[in-house]
Amino acid sequence: MKITDTHTHLYMKHFDVDRDLVIKKAIFNGINRFFLPSIDSSTIHKILKLEKKYPKICFPMIGLHPSKVHPESLEKELNNIKKWLDLHSFISLGEIGMDFHLEKKFIMEQKYAFQTQIKWAKMKNLPIVIHCRKAFDQVFEILEETFPTTKGIFHCFSGTLEQAKKIIDFGLKLGIGGIITFKKNDLSHFLHKISLKNIVLETDSPYLSPDPFRGKRNEPIYLKIILKKLSQVYSIPEEKIADIINMNVQELFFN
Numbered sequence: 001m002k003i004t005d006t007h008t009h010l011y012m013k014h015f016d017v018d019r020d021l022v023i024k025k026a027i028f029n030g031i032n033r034f035f036l037p038s039i040d041s042s043t044i045h046k047i048l049k050l051e052k053k054y055p056k057i058c059f060p061m062i063g064l065h066p067s068k069v070h071p072e073s074l075e076k077e078l079n080n081i082k083k084w085l086d087l088h089s090f091i092s093l094g095e096i097g098m099d100f101h102l103e104k105k106f107i108m109e110q111k112y113a114f115q116t117q118i119k120w121a122k123m124k125n126l127p128i129v130i131h132c133r134k135a136f137d138q139v140f141e142i143l144e145e146t147f148p149t150t151k152g153i154f155h156c157f158s159g160t161l162e163q164a165k166k167i168i169d170f171g172l173k174l175g176i177g178g179i180i181t182f183k184k185n186d187l188s189h190f191l192h193k194i195s196l197k198n199i200v201l202e203t204d205s206p207y208l209s210p211d212p213f214r215g216k217r218n219e220p221i222y223l224k225i226i227l228k229k230l231s232q233v234y235s236i237p238e239e240k241i242a243d244i245i246n247m248n249v250q251e252l253f254f255n
Contacts, residue, residue, distance in 0.1 A: 003227060003242045004033040004249045005220040007095075007129065007155055007175055007202035010058070011036060011046035014206035014217055023054065026220040034220060035202075035253075037061045037095040037129055037155075040068040041080040048088070059091040059253075063117055066099040066110045066131060074109050078116055085120060091253055093121040094129025095155055098142075101133040114142055121150045127252050128152035130172070136163055143170045151252055156204055161190040168198045173248060175202045178210035178218065181229045192233050196244045200252070201226055 005026070015022055023034070034054075036047045038061050050058040062084055064077050084090075096117040098110045121128045128150055132139045136159060143149055147170060154167045157174040164174060176199055180187045191199075203226070205218035210225045227245075231238045 001030050001239050001242050002032045003030060003201060003223060003245060004035065005031050005203050005205075005223050006035045006153060006200045006249060007037055007177070008034050008205045008220050009037065009039075009207075010034055010205070010220070011043060011050055012206060022219050022221075023057075026223075027057070029221050029224060031220045031223050033057060033059065033249075035059050035061060035091060035129075037065075038063050038081075039065040039095075041077055044080075044084055060088075061092045061094040061129060062088075062090045063092075063094045063096040063129070064113050065095055066097050066113070066135075067101075069106050069110045069113050071106060071109050074113060078113065081117070082120065085124060090126065092127040092129050092152065093117050093124075094127075094153075095131040096128060097131035097155075098135035098138050099131060099133040100135045100138075107138070111138070111142060114139075115146065118142070118146050118149055121152075122146075126150070128172075129175075130154050131156070140166060153200055153202075153252070155202065156208065158185075158187065160186070161193060164190075164194055168194070173252065174199050176200070176230065177202045177204050177226060178208040178214070178222070180233070181210035181225060182214065183211065188229070188233050191230075192235075196234065196236075196241060197248060199230075199245065200248050201230070201245055 047060045051060045152172050153175045154172050155175040158179050203218050209218035
């Protein structure tokens with residue numbers, strides 16, 4: 001049984017001590033592909049280094065994360081992304097979106113960066129990977145303005161059933177991660193109402209470790225815990241779910 005971690009930050013310093021071991025351990029346990037989202041221009045070289053070391057295993061994304069949007073550096077960051085888009089092949093634009101977790105700041109700049117990167121994704125016929133934190137209304141507004149947008153993933157989904165249905169109506173799939181294993185979560189109560197054809201799996205490692213590793217460093221190997229939980233939610237064997245998820249990933253990124 002093979003499965004893809006569609007969102008992992010393996011290039012981050014959290015893995016500097018044992019990165020190769022983490023990757024090999026995950027591969028040995030059936031996680032055979034890793035999609036690496038970019039945060040800003042400082043992460044691109046690290047991501048491409050991993051792609052070079054693990055070809056057809058580590059796949060690079062490129063994008064400006066909304067928390068890295070600052071007025072004084074925005075144009076420089078976007079210009080760097082556009083330059084790399086024209087120089088190298090990437091699997092998607094990501095992660096991009098809007099984030100008001102701590103406070104609503106740089107709203108117009110975040111919106112501009114999001115819209116610009118959606119436009120580039122359309123030009124390059126690439127999927128998008130959306131980061132949305134306490135910004136559903138704003139993200140939905142932009143998706144409505146740019147609809148039909150492009151195929152992609154709503155990363156680390158933790159919203160309501162109604163929000164899930166709206167995301168699917170936009171042509172996007174739900175990225176399901178460790179949150180579904182938390183003791184207090186709504187996802188596990190309604191996710192079975194969503195067809196598995198609309199779901200992909202992710203860890204967001206080193207963040208958002210599933211139970212029982214919550215609070216510790218997350219790793220791609222923990223994708224198996226998320227898969228097991230999904231099997232319980234849908235009352236479908238893990239192997240069958242993995243087959244469906246793999247078809248979803250194939251449709252999104254390799255067709």
